[in-house]
Amino acid sequence: xxxxxxxxxxxxxxxxxxxxxxxxxxxxxxxxxxxxxxxxxxxxxxxxxxxxxxxxxxxxxxxxxxxxxxxxxxxxxxxxxxxxxxxxxxxxxxxxxxxxxxxxxxxxxxxxxxxxxx
Ligand SMILES: [Zn+2]
Numbered sequence: 001x002x003x004x005x006x007x008x009x010x011x012x013x014x015x016x017x018x019x020x021x022x023x024x025x026x027x028x029x030x031x032x033x034x035x036x037x038x039x040x041x042x043x044x045x046x047x048x049x050x051x052x053x054x055x056x057x058x059x060x061x062x063x064x065x066x067x068x069x070x071x072x073x074x075x076x077x078x079x080x081x082x083x084x085x086x087x088x089x090x091x092x093x094x095x096x097x098x099x100x101x102x103x104x105x106x107x108x109x110x111x112x113x114x115x116x117x118x
Contacts, residue, residue, distance in 0.1 A: 006034040009048060014111045017104045019051040021082045032084040051078050053102030054118070058083055060094055076100055076115050090117040 001009070006022070013020045023030045026043035037044050060074030072091040077083045088094045089103070100115040 001036055003034060003036050006036060006048065010034050011110060013048075013050070014104060014113060017111065019053045019078075019102050019113050020048050021051055021078070021080060021084075022046050023049050030080055030082040032082045049080075051080050051082075051102070053113075054079050055100055055115075057088065057094060057096055057098050057100055057115075060088060060096065062091065084113075087114045088117070089114055093117040 010020055021030055021032050022034070023046065024038035024041060024043055025045040025047060027038060027041040029038055029040040030049075031039060036046065038046055055076045055078035058075045058077040060072055062070045062072055064070045070091060072088040072094045074086065074088050074094070075083050076086055076088070088100060094117055099118040101118045102113050103116050104111040105114050
């Protein structure tokens with residue numbers, strides 16, 4: 001598969017409320033960002049797999065709006081061992097190492113994965 005094919009397939013899976021990731025069949029490395037080559041060993045023998053959507057907050061930041069409200073944006077480490085950037089809802093309870101689970105939110109007719117504090 002090419003990069004754009006993998007990216008397109010991601011949106012299809014999001015609409016089915018599935019969280020995909022990629023596993024390298026050569027070295028076993030797991031990663032989220034859609035690409036046709038393993039960033040660790042360079043192999044193109046990669047496959048799309050699905051996460052259970054459970055993980056923990058690895059890093060986070062609060063981005064404040066003019067009205068004083070904020071959104072939490074962070075890096076989530078999934079139990080399968082890959083990391084991804086996402087919005088984290090229930091910002092008051094969000095903190096490093098807190099457990100989170102994936103939820104899917106529809107924006108302009110397409111679903112996207114976000115995380116909420118478990
Ligand atoms: Zn690899």
